[in-house]
């Protein structure tokens with residue numbers, strides 16, 4: 001089971017700030033859930049081993065303490081932490097993000113780079129390292145979802161609508177992305193490669209005639 005936590009599509013192996021806060025949130029929620037489970041199991045064990053102690057607490061008290069107070073104490077900080085983390089993932093205008101357009105179609109992805117003079121690629125997304133990027137995601141047919149698990153959360157690709165997702169990669173390398181919304185018989189093959197270039201080489205890479213995935217537009 002633990003082998004599923006690694007690999008190129010693992011959210012537990014983050015390679016960017018957004019994916020990093022999502023992974024942290026996951027660990028904090030896991031710890032919170034484990035703590036609550038442990039507390040309940042300890043109380044359960046006590047009622048089994050020391051029934052005379054458990055009988056001293058009235059049924060109404062058990063419900064108030066175990067059913068309301070205990071979950072409230074554990075869940076309230078988790079909810080606050082989750083809300084604050086979610087708020088930080090929103091694509092704020094600050095940070096001068098680069099804009100890349102992503103178009104989903106059964107069953108592949110096309111990316112257009114306004115900064116590269118409208119260069120387009122299919123099946124390969126090129127990003128600069130260490131810079132916030134807004135991916136503007138839409139679809140030409142059915143609903144798909146854009147997701148690069150090691151870099152950020154996912155966002156729906158909806159026909160006739162543009163959704164914006166803020167992503168950033170910490171360092172150059174290759175990553176993998178996929179469609180995360182069942183969209184027909186070719187869905188499982190609707191993957192794409194992500195190539196993160198050093199920021200200084202990015203413009204030259206986009207202009208190169210042998211850019212991976214380049215298509216004529």
Ligand SMILES: [Cu+2]
Pocket residue numbers: 144145179180181182183184187188190
């Ligand atoms: Cu799909």
